[in-house]
Amino acid sequence: MLAEFDLIQRYFMPSQEASVSDGVALGCGDDATLLVPQEGQRLAVSVDTSVVDVHFPREAPAFAVGHRALAVALSDLAAMGAKSRWCLMALTFDQRSFADDDATQAWLADYARGFHALSEQHATTLVGGDVTSGALSIGVTVMGEVPVGEALTRGGAQAGDLIAVTGVLGGGAGGLALWKQGERDLRHPLLKRYLLPEPRLSAGIALRGLATAALDISDGLLADLAHLRAASHVGAVIDIDALPLADGLENALGLKAARQSALCGGDDYELLVTLSSDNIAKAQQRLAPLGLTLTVIGRCQEVLGISATDQADISGYAGWQHFSGEAP
């Protein structure tokens, strides 16, 4: 058995001392880390837990487990228009589930590699952690900053605003379906969408001042749109034909299931935003250099509730509920 303290040292302590330029006055290794928040900024904080067999498959590559646990947490900062700065990582895992210490260390090294690669990509310093014994689970707390008054919330949408999404939809659910069919190649575009989602942090920042409301699509478009509708006190009409489907999704699942995945699948981690029609072109121009599309998929309206342009009945769709234990 490897000791907790050694594991933290070996895999999760930064190789170089974090510095004041990272906003870290005292790094890992004491009872708490001391951070230096910037003046004129709100501190945006969120926590997400990823549990084996609930949020990711037990056999998922360790690299993807580490990447994904951080990605889903960062996605919440993206949805606020915040710049990500720091994170804390609480890893619970069971050493007895590995053949030996070498296998444990190989898994941890790969896990840490996935976590650190994404944290570096988004300049997010790991400033605290905990490693405990138990069923595999990762809790990630993310902390970011957004200038006072510029945060994107769920509550600002108005009747008449367009509803738009970054990137493509349905890939999370499509990837899960392929995984269940035995696909294991992480280079497969759908599997990549499912296991290696990219938090849209740059897009969130670019949409400051343009989006009237925003959240990330983790539970499924309709479920998350319901949160936005409730917070903004608006209704919405969705254009099913306009849904930007993930590459290969229709081929893999057929059109009907592809649309269902896009509407209810969850795990897409794209941003769902509302904005006035005057601002849509400007928003698209800002996202283009990031390699991201922004697709209009509907419109907010005064009449509460949700409907579809083509009169299809979408009232029966529901979002992913982790507690129901039902995959989309």
Add this chain to the structure above:
Amino acid sequence: MLAEFDLIQRYFMPSQEASVSDGVALGCGDDATLLVPQEGQRLAVSVDTSVVDVHFPREAPAFAVGHRALAVALSDLAAMGAKSRWCLMALTFDQRSFADDDATQAWLADYARGFHALSEQHATTLVGGDVTSGALSIGVTVMGEVPVGEALTRGGAQAGDLIAVTGVLGGGAGGLALWKQGERDLRHPLLKRYLLPEPRLSAGIALRGLATAALDISDGLLADLAHLRAASHVGAVIDIDALPLADGLENALGLKAARQSALCGGDDYELLVTLSSDNIAKAQQRLAPLGLTLTVIGRCQEVLGISATDQADISGYAGWQHFSGEAP
């Protein structure tokens, strides 16, 4: 099955909207919470995971589980001399382990009551959370503030400094021993020490400017002292006779096991501090109004390593290692 979103709403959303006076610009319910850090302060952050059967017994009262999960995290802020301000709580639990929804809700209500009672006691606003399905585990991220330059770290002890502890030792291990023998009355002083530890936040703040180093005793006095010695590059000599034993501990376990519990038991969540002999009386005066003793138990020395005044060999003692799975 109860839905995750409903559970969060019912048990963990503050009954009253958190306000700017709590340093909360946007409370729970959006993708992230927006906080307002104070100028001139460092932000102290830490995360702790409490896992069933590792950190607390499966049959522990839900109230104690909630209290304890927050207490052990707050203890890290206490050790920094930080004032606690905010926390995030990630609860993972298995609804299938309850007889029915009523039993689930009774457990959750009691758990939340324990958590909230302690958070209110320490003016710590719950600003984020996550409820997921899986083996029972609670991850708590705590955030506090400490004036620039006033944080207590592990690294400031010097040869000649006295070593002192707040309160009493060994109660955590003693309580665990009693629990294993079937004791279930939470009013029992030792059981209370084990299941309802009190984070020493006021003591940490009172010791600013006096303690040269500090940390909290979670892994056991000797193990935690080893962290302090390493960070401060000092040795230490401990006076075994001076250890302040928890009330009833010697009666329950006998002197030898009582001392072993005090040295290695862990889960005491008292503060271990170093300070110059000039400051000990002043420090004791500051803690007296808090109802807390500060007992000198040894001295730092230049010769590295650890020894005891009575020449007893304490080199064989080791601290609690969660990963070894061995209780003290």
